[in-house]
Amino acid sequence: MESTAKKPNAPYMLVNITEELVREKVGELMASQDMCRCEKCYYDACAIALNALKPCYVTTEKGSLLSLLSAQHAGTQTELTVCVLQALLKVKSSPRH
Numbered sequence: 001m002e003s004t005a006k007k008p009n010a011p012y013m014l015v016n017i018t019e020e021l022v023r024e025k026v027g028e029l030m031a032s033q034d035m036c037r038c039e040k041c042y043y044d045a046c047a048i049a050l051n052a053l054k055p056c057y058v059t060t061e062k063g064s065l066l067s068l069l070s071a072q073h074a075g076t077q078t079e080l081t082v083c084v085l086q087a088l089l090k091v092k093s094s095p096r097h
Contacts (some may be wrong), residue, residue, distance in 0.1 A: 016057045021076070022049045035092040041079045044096060048087035053080065 026045045030037055 011061055013058050013061075014057060014059055017058055018076075018080075019046075019050060019055070021080055022053065022084060023048055025049075025080055026088070028083055029081075029088060031068050033088055033092060035088065036095050036097075038097070040097055041091050041095055045084070045087040045091045046092055049080075049083045052083045052086070 023046055026049065028043060030042060030045065035041065
C-alpha cells in the first residue's frame, strides 16, 4: 500500500488526534502565560505534552477532521490541559535558547 504522502489527492488521511488537540491547546494556553512564545518554545511544549499523553490515531476523510477533534476533545480535555500546562511550565523554567 502506498503512503498518502505520495498521493496528495488521496481521500483519506492518518491523523493523531492527540497531536492536533495538543497543538491547539499549547497555542491557546501559551498566549495566557508570561513566557517566551517563539516557535522553539511552542514545539518543545508540544513535544513534552505529547510524550505524556497516549496517542490516538484515526483514519479520516479530508475535511472531516474537525468533527473528530471535537468528539475526542470532550473526553480528554482535563488530562490534556494538565499535561499542556505542565509542559509550558517546564519550558518556561528552562527554555532551550
